[in-house]
Amino acid sequence: MSKRKQHALEFSAKVALEALRGEQTVEELASRFGFHPTMIHSWKTALNEALAGMETASSTTRDYWMQTYVPRWTFWNSVRTLACAISAALLLFGLLWMTQNEAQTVS
DSSP, rough: OOOOOOOOOOHHHHHHHHHHHHHOOOOOHHHHHOOOOHHHHHHHHHHHHHHHSTTTTTTHHHIIIIIIHHHHHHHHHHHHHHHHHHHHHHHHHHHHHHHHHHHHHHO
16 A cells, blocks of 8 residues: 655645646646646645735735735636626527527517
């Protein structure tokens, strides 16, 4: 029976930070570092929980949140919102088109 590979905390934090940067997908990072994507997702989750628990009075923490974390998540939340709006518009367009075609077929 093989023993599971143990990774140094610094190494898993490095991979999780790279995943948070968003320059590469989790799948690309998994291939690059030789891990399953699920492992990187779990490290990312742990890092997010650690960031949530950081001392907010620290200027280093505040700088990190305001200069790195907030802009990145704001950008991706905007992308997700736009994608949802486009998909809703396409759904509405498709439903209208379908009902018009059915009305023409019945006539």
